[in-house]
Amino acid sequence: MIILAIDTSCDDTCIAILKIKNKTLPAGKQETKIKSFEILSNIVSSQAKIHQKYGGVYPALAKREHQRNLALVLKQSLSEAKLLKSKIKDKKLKTQIKIQKLEKILKREKILFDHLKKIFINYQKPKIDAIAVTIGPGLEPCLWVGVNFAKALGFFWNLKIIPVNHINAHILANLLPQASSNFQILNSKKLFPAICLIVSGGNTQLILMKNFRQYKIIGETRDDAAGECFDKTARILGLSYPGGPAIAMQAVKIPKSNIQNLISKIKLPRPMINSKDYDFSFSGLKTAVLYDFKKRPKKVKTSKKYIRKMAKEIQQSICDVLIKKTIRAAKNYKARTILLGGGVAANKELRKQFKEKIEKELSNVQYLMPNIQFCTDNAAMIGVTGYYYWLKNEIKNWKKIMAKANLRIN
Numbered sequence: 319m320i321i322l323a324i325d326t327s328c329d330d331t332c333i334a335i336l337k338i339k340n341k342t343l344p345a346g347k348q349e350t351k352i353k354s355f356e357i358l359s360n361i362v363s364s365q366a367k368i369h370q371k372y373g374g375v376y377p378a379l380a381k382r383e384h385q386r387n388l389a390l391v392l393k394q395s396l397s398e399a400k401l402l403k404s405k406i407k408d409k410k411l412k413t414q415i416k417i418q419k420l421e422k423i424l425k426r427e428k429i430l431f432d433h434l435k436k437i438f439i440n441y442q443k444p445k446i447d448a449i450a451v452t453i454g455p456g457l458e459p460c461l462w463v464g465v466n467f468a469k470a471l472g473f474f475w476n477l478k479i480i481p482v483n484h485i486n487a488h489i490l491a492n493l494l495p496q497a498s499s500n501f502q503i504l505n506s507k508k509l510f511p512a513i514c515l516i517v518s519g520g521n522t523q524l525i526l527m528k529n530f531r532q533y534k535i536i537g538e539t540r541d542d543a544a545g546e547c548f549d550k551t552a553r554i555l556g557l558s559y560p561g562g563p564a565i566a567m568q569a570v571k572i573p574k575s576n577i578q579n580l581i582s583k584i585k586l587p588r589p590m591i592n593s594k595d596y597d598f599s600f601s602g603l604k605t606a607v608l609y610d611f612k613k614r615p616k617k618v619k620t621s622k623k624y625i626r627k628m629a630k631e632i633q634q635s636i637c638d639v640l641i642k643k644t645i646r647a648a649k650n651y652k653a654r655t656i657l658l659g660g661g662v663a664a665n666k667e668l669r670k671q672f673k674e675k676i677e678k679e680l681s682n683v684q685y686l687m688p689n690i691q692f693c694t695d696n697a698a699m700i701g702v703t704g705y706y707y708w709l710k711n712e713i714k715n716w717k718k719i720m721a722k723a724n725l726r727i728n
Contacts, residue, residue: 319337319338319339319447319448319705319708320336320337320338320358320401320445320446320447321335321338321446321447321448321449321450321480321701321704321705322334322335322395322444322446322448322449322450322471322701323336323449323450323451323482323697323698323700323701323704324388324449324450324451324452324464324467324468324697324700325451325452325464325484325487325695325696325697325700326384326388326456326460326461326463326464326467327452327454327455327456327457327460327461327464327484327695328375328380328456328457328460328519328520328695329364329365329366329368329369329375329380329383329460330362330363330364330365330694330695330696331362331363331365331383331384331387331388331391332360332361332362332363332695332696332697332700333359333361333388333391333392333394333395333697334357334360334361334395334696334697334698334700334701335357335358335359335360335395335396335398335399335401335446335701336356336357336358336698336701336702336705337355337356337358338354338355338356338705339354339356340354355493355494355702355705357698358398358399358400358401359394359395359396359398359399360395360696360697360698361391361394361395361398361697362694362695362696362697363387363390363391365379365380365383366559366560368383369559370558370559372559373549373550373552373553373561374546374550374559375457377457377458377459377460378459380457380459380460381459381460381462381463382429384430384460384464385429385430385433385463386429386433388430388433388434388464389430389433389434389436389437390433392434392437393437393441396441396444401444401445401446402441402444403441403442403444404440404442405439405440405441405442413438413439414439416438416473416474417435417438417439419473420434420435420438420473420474421435423466423469423470423473424466424470426466427463427466427467430463430466430470431470434467434470438474443474443475444475446475446477447477448478448479448480448704448708448713449468449471449472449477449478449479449480450479450480450482450700450701450703450704450705450707451464451465451467451468451479451480451481451482451700451719452464452482452483452484452487452700453465453481453482453483453719453720453721453725454484454721454722454723454724454725455483455484455485455520455521455722455723455724455725455726456484456520456723457520457723458721458723461721461722461723462721464721465719465720465721468716468719469716469719471716472715472716472719473716477716478713478714478715478716479713479714479715479716479719480707480708480712480713480714481707481712481714481719482700482703482704482707483703483725483727484700484725485516485521485523485525485727486531486533486703486727487699487700487702487703488516488518488659488660488693488699489514489516489525489527489657489659490699490702490703490706491659491692491696491698491699491702492657492658492659492686492687492688493702494688494689494692494698494702508654509654509655510527510528510529510654510655511526511527511528511651511652511653511654511655512526512527512653512654512655512657513525513526513527513644513647513648513653513655513656513657514526514527514533514656514657514659515640515644515656515657515658515659515660515663516659516660517543517544517545517640517658517659517660517661517662517663518543518544518545518660518661518662519543519546519548519549519560519661520543520545520546521538521539521543521660522538522539522543522544522545522598522600522640522662523535523537523538523539523727524536524537524538524596524643524644524647525727526647526651527655530706531706531710533727533728535726535727536596536647536651537595537596537597537598537643537647538597538598539597539598539599539600540597540598540599541600541601542599542600542601542604544598544600544636544662545560545561545562545661545662546600547600547601547603547604547632547636548560548561548562548565548632548636548662549562550604551565551603551604551607551632552564552565554607554608554611555568555607555611555625555628555629556620556625557625557629560661562661562662562664562665563664565632565633566633566665566666566667568625568626568629568630569626569629569630569633569667570667571622571626572626572627584610584624584627584628584631585631586603586606586607586610586631586632586635587603587606587635588635588638588639589602589603589639590639591638591639591642591643596643596646596647598639598640598643600636600639603632603635603636607628607632610628611628633665633667633668634667636662636668637665637667637668637671640662641668641671641672641675644656644672645675645676645680648680648683649679649680653683654684655683655684655685655686656672656676656680656683656684656685656686657685657686657687658672658685658686658687658688658693659688659693660693661693661694662693663687663688663693664690664693666690669687672685672687673685673687
């Protein structure tokens with residue numbers, strides 16, 4: 319089976335093509351058959367440079383860039399997967415009739431229509447079996463471009479569409495790329511229940527996972543997500559967007575030698591770290607950074623030492639809260655597995671400290687972290703998730719697909 323996957327939930331234009339096939343693994347005296355996910359292509363077109371001057375994603379601008387990029391990324395993805403084949407001349411005439419109907423589907427996506435019709439006119443239908451697309455949660459203008467794009471492909475190529483929950487995809491990103499080993503882990507009933515921490519620019523959630531497609535949100539942010547906090551505090555310090563990588567880069571530059579006393583006194587709060595629930599709040603951390611920054615003399619707050627020390631403290635504060643809440647949830651729910659997902663899960667210090675803490679306090683608990691390239695938004699994780707929805711027959715005709723910006727995991 320081959321799935322074409324699409325994600326436009328935020329500012330990255332993502333298309334991937336996955337091939338699902340059977341794989342046999344030795345398991346003692348018997349052999350175990352599992353599914354293997356082969357990534358034929360996984361293209362991510364980033365808009366980070368475009369949004370840098372805003373210190374965050376500007377939805378209308380992101381939507382326009384998706385309209386411009388999707389057809390180009392599709393062509394690149396199909397080419398890389400060796401599924402792009404030119405049409406013969408006589409079939410191009412038949413295509414023109416469908417193009418007229420396609421224009422009605424994409425009547426609100428004129429830029430996208432102009433780019434996409436060239437692909438339909440010049441290339442054959444690729445050998446794919448279904449289309450998986452993110453329908454939410456995310457930025458609504460961005461989601462709709464991806465959904466309308468999927469609808470156009472579904473109509474023109476006569477393919478069913480699999481609507482995918484973006485948060486669910488971040489969880490199942492743990493199946494990529496070492497799909498064989500992690501597939502066995504996640505498919506083992508002995509390793510449920512699991513606690514999943516999804517932490518990104520738009521979401522910070524603790525999810526109880528009883529099995530595939532059996533989820534319950536036990537905690538989430540009451541205001542800013544952790545990734546959003548990274549972006550906002552980075553902007554205060556004059557660092558680039560996205561804020562997470564920019565702050566991490568500064569944090570590792572602190573020399574081992576002592577920093578001047580004034581700067582070494584920086585101590586930020588750990589919001590809600592001792593609350594009895596599993597909710598998060600990071601807006602207060604952002605405010606604390608702003609107050610500290612304003613009270614410093616200009617010479618101090620623009621110095622490399624101050625910025626690096628503050629960056630390290632911001633990162634550590636977020637790490638402390640995320641780790642303590644997750645570990646406590648795992649203990650209380652007697653979890654057998656802890657899973658991480660989302661863009662902030664790419665933070666090397668968070669990954670390192672998580673691993674150390676779990677091995678120290680929960681040595682009998684299995685933990686999974688996606689490969690760093692699959693933490694941030696990508697379509698490969700949408701394809702994997704789409705496959706599981708396909709198995710449950712959660713597929714729809716292209717006419718019935720809708721974007722849902724506030725979609726919840728269930």
